[in-house]
Amino acid sequence: MTMLGRATRNAVPSAYRGVAIAHLDAPLTEQSLVGYFLGRESYRRTRFIVARGPGDETALLHVSRDDHDSLFAPITAVEVLALPPESAYVVAPDADTAVPSSLAAVAVHRAPGAKAVVVEGRYRHVNFILNPDPIRITVLEVVPPRPAKLADQVQRLLDVAEDLVPMVVDVQATDLGELATEMTSPTYLMPCRGSDATVVGAQVRYLDERPPREDWVLLGCDRSREIHEWFYGDVPPGADVCPRKVAVADGSAALAKCCLLESSIEVDEDKIVVPWGASMAQVREALTLIARAREPEWSAV
Numbered sequence: 449m450t451m452l453g454r455a456t457r458n459a460v461p462s463a464y465r466g467v468a469i470a471h472l473d474a475p476l477t478e479q480s481l482v483g484y485f486l487g488r489e490s491y492r493r494t495r496f497i498v499a500r501g502p503g504d505e506t507a508l509l510h511v512s513r514d515d516h517d518s519l520f521a522p523i524t525a526v527e528v529l530a531l532p533p534e535s536a537y538v539v540a541p542d543a544d545t546a547v548p549s550s551l552a553a554v555a556v557h558r559a560p561g562a563k564a565v566v567v568e569g570r571y572r573h574v575n576f577i578l579n580p581d582p583i584r585i586t587v588l589e590v591v592p593p594r595p596a597k598l599a600d601q602v603q604r605l606l607d608v609a610e611d612l613v614p615m616v617v618d619v620q621a622t623d624l625g626e627l628a629t630e631m632t633s634p635t636y637l638m639p640c641r642g643s644d645a646t647v648v649g650a651q652v653r654y655l656d657e658r659p660p661r662e663d664w665v666l667l668g669c670d671r672s673r674e675i676h677e678w679f680y681g682d683v684p685p686g687a688d689v690c691p692r693k694v695a696v697a698d699g700s701a702a703l704a705k706c707c708l709l710e711s712s713i714e715v716d717e718d719k720i721v722v723p724w725g726a727s728m729a730q731v732r733e734a735l736t737l738i739a740r741a742r743e744p745e746w747s748a749v
Contacts (some may be wrong), residue, residue: 472501586702586703588691588694638655701719703734705725707724
């Protein structure tokens, strides 16, 4: 027996082809499940069984056989991983059930508190996550533009990463428009036009266009102030919008970007920092660093 149900967090099968579905007419109790499956033939790749019973009851089992070579052979051991009160069956057509983070997202948002979350997802393929407890990543960002690029990159990577521990993303963003209301000025200077930031009732200039000097408030970072001093010979009043300097209080893993970095990734005490404009490869490397730090022993089961 594996003791899988009690010992393993974020357990996800390495391949969902090893997950079978069986429909039973009787109530799904531990006794009935063991009695039904023990000794029955199973396909040689079947390692887990999702049992479906009356009233949409769901239970999850781990099964094994002594004969690993025959196409079908009797089940010789049955471990009940989760019974109906602690299981959920969720139909989520957009979820890729081969991706751990997709399963985790369904568990967190659609079945919070369930021990075993079985997901019928894209292509009607079925997989599960057991004892879901995904790493929560807080992406520190600046908006606009929207969507915030780094947060969007992280989510797109997690949507396809089949080898990373389950992760879910929260975004903690500094809104340039809201920040401007805290420092009243007729004119604001933003780092670049690419942000497309506007402030209601005020003029907005963009540092990357090197506009004629005005009496403005700079909403930027250390690099913006360096560039401003180079262009105009002074540093104006303003607010620092560097995501790297934002604190994360809830203990989640934090990912930030910083324009002072050219190509390297740095590890602060409380966050991973990538260059502003990081490539997908750099973001993937940052996620890998977070996974190694938070769940170094994790692997699919």
